[in-house]
Amino acid sequence: VRFTANTGKVYWVVRNINKQAPSAAYEKAILEKYGTPNNSAPVQRLMHWNWNAAGKPLVTSNPVCLADFQRATPSYVEMGCGLGITALITHGPNPDIASGLRVAMTDSAVLTAEIEAAKRARLNDPKGTAAKPAM
Helix, strand or coil: CEECCCCCCEEEEEEEECCCEEHHHHHHHHHHHHCCCCEEECCCCEEEEEEECCCCECCCCCHHHCCCCCCCCCHHHHCCEEEEEEEEEEECCCCCEEEEEEEEEEEHHHHHHHHHHHHHHHHCCCCCCCCCCCC
16 A cells, blocks of 8 residues: 555555455456456456546546556656556466456546645745655
């Protein structure tokens, strides 16, 4: 979990569940929680969901706005991204049995608000002592 420096709000979460279970059970749980994905890859069972900065679900995923398991970068902010969720059901030799589930979430709206607040603080601070946003 990563938090913004100034407001302490969550902007990135990665969850790893390393437990064997039927692939269909993981898929059902994810679909019940997030709904139909914007796109998915059935072989890997990689699913993506995106909402714009106003919270409206997108019909298709913006490749720039996909949540990443490795990092959450400020470039999402520059592209006007909102909330992005990526889920990956990991498989072993038997595709009917999943070896685990990975879910990543990046909330760029939180990052955008943090950056904009820091910019406003710097503009209103004639002595230049306002903190820069730390990501």
